[in-house]
Amino acid sequence: MCEKCRENRERIVTGTSMQRATLAQIAETAGVSVSTVSKVLNGRDDVSRDTRAKVDSALRRHRYVRRGASLDPAVRTVDLVMSGLDGSWPASVASGMEAAAYEARVHVSIHVARSARSAPHAAGGTAGQDWVDRVLERGSEGVVLGLVEPASGQLARLRQADVPCVVIDPLSDPPPDVVSVGTTNWAGAYEATSHLLQRGHRRIALVTGPPDHLYARARTAGYHSAMAAAGLGPAPELIRNGTYDRASGAEQVRALLALPEPPTALFICSDHMAIGGYEAVSEAGLRVPEDISVVGFDDLPEARWVSPALTTVRQPLKEMGGSALRTLVRLLNGDELETPRIELATTLVVRDSTAPLR
Template sequence: MVRTGSASVAAGPTLAVVAREAGVSVPTASKVVNGREDVAPETRRRVTEALDRLGYVRRPRFDASRAPRLVDLVVHSLESPWSGAVLHGVEEAAHDAGLEVVVSAALTRSRSGRPERGWLDRLVTRGSSGVLFNLAEPSEAQYAWLEQYRIPFVMIDPVLEPPPGVVSVGAANWQGGVTATEHLLALGHERIAVIAGRRRTPCDSARIAGYRSALASAGVRQRPEYVQHAGSDRTAARRRTHELLDLPEPPTAVFVCSDGMALGVYEAVAERGLTVPDDLSVVGFDDLPESRWVTPALTTVRQPLSEMAATALRLLVRMMDGSRPEADRTELSTRLVTRASTAPPRVRRPSED
């Protein structure tokens, strides 16, 4: 028996032979054998094919039958109420499934929101059987690594469009946009703006599409200048609101695609000496705790964050047991929570225009 790194091989091709066959160095071949993530996807593919072709036998890094059933939850940050709701849902569903959960937050603090290199090595070392991602977007190489080592994973409300075949759970964003806009239309508003997050992200695009669909169904003219993006940033949302209020025909209502950005809208309205909802009705999206604490309390579209997280965990358990969900994308319904930030548009006297 010959040992190379932490992998054991029976009599047969050495790692040097495998490396030569794949056209890589021995250390690179060793990284692939030992499950290291710092290998380019194409290089990993060539080494894996050489391993299979030559019959190189690898011993698993851990005995999954003896290890506790662990899953990793990789989040972008633990500092937001959003993450708290997700953790609550995962915790309850994991308890029901007899799973232990490892939360990784410090590993995802890069500006890109991608998990930093090295966390996959730790995942293998502790023997995790699956991964949940929440607002943390793996790199192409990390996706390839998970697929190669057959570690199932599920995305919770992914920010970017996942690659084909990746399982994800999210909210019915299009319907949420429709519901928010229909609420404002029913109050009598026609000059309705929207402030979305990033351009071309799936959730924001779907919410804007719902907003546009509701306006079209009501026969209300769509105004390009009323569609703004603030990158999910509260300060940017405040600036976009000032720009909207400076228009020759400012909106009387605004649908904001996150509660956090809605707080920036409140700030801009106050800076103008105006009030919500007398001068501007505001609808948010998420139903985070601050939507209830702000004055006036925010009307918002509720995302079932805890339910989304629990659903993702249950899908992951099925995948860990060898099953495959019927659809890549699972959507849970949203609903409008009406509070005090919306009202019919104020009737202005000619002297006020």
Template sequence: MSDIAGQAGVSVSTVSKVLNGRSDVSAETRAKVQRLLGLNGYTAPGRQEYTGGLVEFVINELDSPWAVELIRGAEEVVQRAGMGLVVSAVHGRSRLARQWLDALANRGSLGAILVLSELSPAQERELRRLGLPFAVVHPAADPGPDVPSVGATNWPGGFVATRHLLDLGHRRIAMIGGPPQRLSARARLDGYRAALEESGIAFDQELVRHGDFGHELAYHHALDMLGLPDPPTAVFAGSDHQSLGTYRALRDRGLRAPEDVSVVGFDDLPFAEWVTPRLTTVRQPLAEMTAVAARMVLQRIAGEELETTRVELATKLVVRESTGPRR
């Protein structure tokens, strides 16, 4: 402990606090001490696997391929740095979020990657009080210039998806979006509207429904719109899961994609290649988004300044078999 304290330029008691997982050590000092412990072949009790320390990954839900892709990107970066990733699901409940913050302080983690529907002011204040570097992925609202965040180009994604359907001759294009309070959902809807307006097609509120990015509500919305007197010939779904709900609604109406109704999704999750028909969708680089967020957090842990606090990664239309010309 004396050797490590000398190399780190801290007291022996500070090294002891790091070894025992105490929370009253700054993230920068903790990172320096743990890095030196690893370089010198020492390990903290109960943490033999991760001599470089722990990074938290907090997400609302874990039960989807979307979550798996996000975790995969962060895990690769964190493990390459010789650190461990601790995954927590809060299910959108403030009580669980409070428990996670308490556990984080006790674990002595060095940083956090947050994929939350909302980062409350109280949570942000607590993270800053703990001196814990963090980055937000897919922020639900504008996080502000002082909060590191990573997102995707949702407006261009919504635009190119709708433009693709317009180019195929469709004019009655429905959209099943996400929660209107979510930044990403609003941007995709705005891209959809812009593509319609560019083509001289009036925006029709009857053809727009707001969901939760899940398949169940999307199924009911799609059923409703397919039953209109003048139903849509194409559907732009705000997520791949919403596309699955749309597929089921088509089957229940005795319709097929793309022969009767074209369908475009958003995300390009692995199952998009395996459903029938294979799903045309807008790819957002989920794993790369959390990888960028992880690198941001590691930079801050090392005491380095970020070049920018806001990163947006490009989306891309992937054309498969679920879209075709209007008939």
């Protein structure tokens, strides 16, 4: 380890900010000229393999960071900020985004948005660090947000730093200048409800999400529209709000099955809640789909793991990730967007959890 690096390490330990290594230092370590180091950094091909290897090694030893890593438009880096990485939703979105990024020759960095309070370094002088700090510190050129609601202050800081942002599936109505990618929630719910109506069901219950969520409202509206088109008015006792998780689905379906006149079909606005619904149906001594039909929403892999396989409204999660990345690249290029709000089509995937009314 070189003298300078040792100094740097001490600076880190003492909390002082670190000095950037200069090309001159790298050149000295590598035993070459500054010009040669510069050539390696800029990917020129008039450098021999051996020299390049020596310089690469010296750059890494010094932890050299290019100032304005974004100056080369060929290698851009963007951030994917998610509320968490566990589970099928983030995995699918990240997978679609990575594939699109590969095509576009863009690098993807991942972050989990943590609340400022839980930041482990809050005491060390970087108090209040949130995902915006991380993005700016990282020098990313753009951000895709997945299941993370940006606060207006956070959006303002990104805008000020000229870092564009695309939000996937915002929970609440975003400001008009925020670009978002979602799905046709209304149409998906309409199609799911119509599917049940076509199979003769009339008493169709809805388990939807929290009423303040943008897409829960759209799904509820789609259900109502399909019911109304079949001449069926609202039956408030058949409509319940869950919280998208399995336990909440079980709970809401238990309540529905306890009604004097229980439903014959359930449209449940998330696969996880629908799987919870399966439990409640089973507890009541009933079978899916013989006694009661169930339609979910999402088409996560788990819809195929359960038995019977779940009929559900497919959200194209990979395409959402891909679309968000491509939209972000257009923003980075300064291209005009046709619309700040992109909605991808849902499709109904019919499996084994729905049957005609007996």
